[in-house]
Amino acid sequence: MSRNRIVDLAEIRSNCKKCSLFQLCMPMGLDDNDLEKLDKIIKRRRPVEKGDYLYRMGDPFHSVYTIRAGSLKTYTTNQNGQEQIIAFHLPGDLIGLDAIQGEIHTCSAKALETISVCEIPFDRLESLSQKIPGLQHHLLKLMSEELQLEHCHMTILARAPVEARLASFLTQLSERFRARGYSATEFNLSMSRNDIANSLGMAVETISRLLSQFQEHGLLQVERKHVQILDMPALVELSNRCGPNAQNTRDSSHGTA
């Protein structure tokens, strides 16, 4: 199981200071002393296999997690057992902060592929951030950012036509890849069409149709999980157009507006 992961494990043992994701997950401007303190409270965990849970809705809350590699989804489950995906998370993301209130996880976190994470016991993080002002600010900032992202997502869910939803999903993902030093125009989707549909409040069939349509219109190239964005400005334009008449804006020869 872990035989072919020895290299990963070795890498995982490296400390915060050497971690390439450090700038994403933790505050700039911590001095070496603070860094060491932080490093001490972090537990490196064994990789989590695809489909496994980092935590489940209802679990007691003890730790938050930063993703070192791979991606995962967080989702809630309602009375009828239907799941609703809240967000997808990429390397550098800090997850679990939504469970501080109530001290019970209100989402489940499931790996979309094999992932590795750092576990940070929350009580220790909290007392550490009591001592390190930059850390406290960083935590608040991260939660604030999460709120902003969700506001954006809510806006999309409430009003946007399907084209805008998918375009928005793709451009946002692209932006996040760019921020992590990956290509912004070419990437692999770690989530299924079903997951995309779920997170955007749509049907799988609609996702599939739209991807084909986007490809036809020359916005992107899609082959199974692999996506190459060809016309980013058009996609961005589409994603902003949450109003009426959100059709192809590039080729206006047969546009409706």
Add this chain to the structure above:
Amino acid sequence: MSRNRIVDLAEIRSNCKKCSLFQLCMPMGLDDNDLEKLDKIIKRRRPVEKGDYLYRMGDPFHSVYTIRAGSLKTYTTNQNGQEQIIAFHLPGDLIGLDAIQGEIHTCSAKALETISVCEIPFDRLESLSQKIPGLQHHLLKLMSEELQLEHCHMTILARAPVEARLASFLTQLSERFRARGYSATEFNLSMSRNDIANSLGMAVETISRLLSQFQEHGLLQVERKHVQILDMPALVELSNRCGPNAQNTRDSSHGTA
């Protein structure tokens, strides 16, 4: 303008310790010493009139606000000028924390009626919470709670049929009134039907029709802004049923399932 508000102003000048909302907006367990420190950084502001802004999207972020009386809505505006309501806020709510990241307000906050608020300069709140562990924890907890509420809202926006959306809105509002010591079954809606529709991702007409329908089914009594809930269990049931066949569950004689 403020001539008929002298009494309010007097009340507003009272300090945190005497404030009836204190338990809602600030952490339990602060000792008198801490309380005084907190009290010192809080500015009491003149009432904000109905329709006025506490802050606007794009404004630089300096302060967070606790609502002392009245209610307001926060909303974002997209490229096309369409607004999307993020949330309604009641007395005791602390708002503005979503602007920490970026230090620019990403929502506008507009009074639904005349409100009074306490303004808390964020930098001072932050350094104070650096000294008072309970305060830091409280801030984190409040943001965590906000995240949870938004997850819930997102779930509703993504999937729920209109009956569930409205039922959920009403039961949540009821719950919040109860938490503030008001009646959970009889209250006035400070927001217009339009605002309700907007926040739930629906059309005004649908809100209107559903309210009539709920009334016909004996779930509630509604007269303009005034609402009296008659069958809370049924409403709760409706609101949980985010799945298919979310019709009247009480009278199963003509149910579809």
Add this chain to the structure above:
DNA sequence: CAGCCCTCTTGATCCAGATCAAAGGCTGGC
């Protein structure tokens, strides 16, 4: 007090996108 405007309600129609159906492709297991 009349008039206007704005919010709300109710009815009729329409359509975006869900659902139903069915046929490929991959992928993982044996």
Add this chain to the structure above:
DNA sequence: GCCAGCCTTTGATCTGGATCAAGAGGGCTG
């Protein structure tokens, strides 16, 4: 290497809720 099962795509149909339309009621203004 082959089979089973899932994921994805594409087409056909259906429907929930939006949109369009038209009053009705309330409240603010002059």
